[in-house]
Amino acid sequence: MHPVEFLPGETVHLRHFQRDRLALVFPYRVIEANDDAVILWAPAGTQGWLFTMPDGRGIAQTPLPEWSAAARVPVRHTVGHGMLIWIPYGRDYSVRWFFHPDGSFVRWYGNLEAPSVPWRSGDAAGLDTSDWDLDVVVEPDLSWRWKDEEQFTARLAMPESYWVDDADRVRRAGAEVIALAEAGAFPFDGSWCDFSPDPSWPPLPRDLPEGPPRM
Template identity: 75%
Template structure:
């Protein structure tokens, strides 16, 4: 069991790439889950990608340059609600995507290192390493791999990439696919009607002091 978060508390998800941060995104904690972290962000939530100082993103930058260069936070906003489930010790998180009117429309399996929760004073977070390869699951439980070409291309540059075990990543994806095909949790309809607590405070709009704390 990791750090326990209070209901409605802001929790910052950080995607780490070697010693750098690739993304920070604020969520609200959904309390009451001992074997996982469950987080919510409404449509319109602002997070930060970390891009090159000249404005280039990862897709526009050769991987060796990307990994060796300092990067700066650039705000970005999501246009859908996200419920994000991070089971302890598993190589993925599962996200429920909701339209602004609250209608569920898709699952998204983010293949990633097992979540590590932390708290530093008033700041709370969850750290992982995004493994780039993902699985998209539709409401009828049809599925497809996502970003496979980019994943394979980056594996060919092991001195610059933060993924070093292709088989582990694909094994995690296959585990998710088997659950989806079986209609088993988390693809059994659980939380597809999720609604956040209306009394939760709004998420902050600025990066907090301490966002760059060591992993």
């Protein structure tokens, strides 16, 4: 049994770290949870936080050595699409279903990342991971493409500042996602594409939680 159990309907916060610095925090509602994976949901309009430079610059506007060395501050960010996420424990990726605000399915997104670590701290709960930048976009017809290859390659050339230290591992994770898509296997088998949230669910919280240090 996984050391942290999540309950359907509860709120968890997904946190992305870049080494020991927070980069992103977003609230989600637990849809399903078991020992192997958790499925999370956030509707269009959900607010989370991106961590930026104190002067407001994001990572795209900041040299990577400066970005990685700086203390960063949270800035509210609103997502314009609904998102369902399947997070399989122990895997080097998660898979996301994107939905239009009207509830219709858009596409899948294979997010390559460190295996998520679940946590509880007081009244807060969440999962911690590190985003590896390179991703795989999968369309409804199961065609796929790599995303952010140039950015990934450029950052690998600055290992003293980059939080990714094993490019081969990242590409192997992408190849696993691609193989699932080409086979039409879960999560690319049509499951959850017609997902509809329970209209009685309350809005997700809008406050930045007090979570533990990086797990």
